[in-house]
Amino acid sequence: MTSVTRIQSGPRMSQAVIHGDTIYLAGQVALDAPGQPVAAQTADILARIDTLLAEAGSDKTKLLTATIWLADMTDFDEMNAIWDAWVIPGATPARACVESRLAAPQFTVEIGIVAAR
Numbered sequence: 001m002t003s004v005t006r007i008q009s010g011p012r013m014s015q016a017v018i019h020g021d022t023i024y025l026a027g028q029v030a031l032d033a034p035g036q037p038v039a040a041q042t043a044d045i046l047a048r049i050d051t052l053l054a055e056a057g058s059d060k061t062k063l064l065t066a067t068i069w070l071a072d073m074t075d076f077d078e079m080n081a082i083w084d085a086w087v088i089p090g091a092t093p094a095r096a097c098v099e100s101r102l103a104a105p106q107f108t109v110e111i112g113i114v115a116a117r
Contacts, residue, residue, distance in 0.1 A: 007055055016052045018117070023056045025049060027069070027112040034106035038075040041109045042082040049113055060086070062116040063093035069100040069110040079109055 008015035017024045028048045030041035053059050070079060076097065087093075093113070102110055 005056075007052065016056050018056055021117040022064075023053065023058055023113075023115045023117060025052055025113040025115070027067075027110045028052075029102070029107045029110050034104075038070070038078045038108050039082050041107070042079045042111075045109060045111050046082065046086045049111065053113075053115055056115075056117065058115050058117050060115075061088050061091045063087070063091065063113060064116055065114045066093045066095045067112040068095065068097040069102060070097065071100070071102050071105075071108040073099040075108060 002020045005018040006014040006016070007018070013026050015026050015028075028045045030036065030044035031048070033040045033044040036044075050060065053062075068079065068083075070076060079097075093115075100110075102108070
């Protein structure tokens with residue numbers, strides 16, 4: 001039987017769950033940059049993702065999928081400028097990006113990741 005490891009678990013959710021060699025991250029928001037422009041929020045989120053992946057024994061070279069939620073699709077290019085500088089060429093994940101109302105108005109971007117270990 002494959003074990004399940006949870007990272008930064010709370011009463012509602014875990015920030016990461018590892019099953020076998022797959023790492024599932026919860027949707028990440030900019031806790032250190034709420035209310036900031038989309039570029040600042042995206043950079044904050046990607047730094048949080050780097051930290052969680054490292055804690056799970058992985059890194060951004062092993063991304064499998066990414067789901068990005070934007071509060072407003074007019075921010076697509078601004079978010080992509082930060083995303084494109086962060087991802088590793090040749091190791092980009094399958095990705096979806098959609099417009100969605102997020103949990104709180106100060107958040108304009110949320111990113112969920114699945115990665116390999």
